[in-house]
Amino acid sequence: MRDSVLWRKETNIVMLLSKRLNITPERALDVYFHTRVNKYMSSSEYGLQQMSDLYIVDDIINELQFG
Numbered sequence: 321m322r323d324s325v326l327w328r329k330e331t332n333i334v335m336l337l338s339k340r341l342n343i344t345p346e347r348a349l350d351v352y353f354h355t356r357v358n359k360y361m362s363s364s365e366y367g368l369q370q371m372s373d374l375y376i377v378d379d380i381i382n383e384l385q386f387g
Contacts, residue, residue: 336377
């Protein structure tokens with residue numbers, strides 16, 4: 321995935337995460353960068369780039385709840 325497309329996808333994910341968790345976008349960005357999802361997004365091996373933004377946000381929330 322091109323860097324600019326991936327960057328836009330990550331931006332959308334952070335903004336959705338901010339809304340879902342009712343936190344600031346800055347806090348959501350910090351949360352996002354400390355998840356395994358962030359590590360997997362840059363690798364095509366996991367296929368997360370092809371998943372919907374809402375699916376990824378749900379995955380992040382599950383990670384936060386269940387570790």
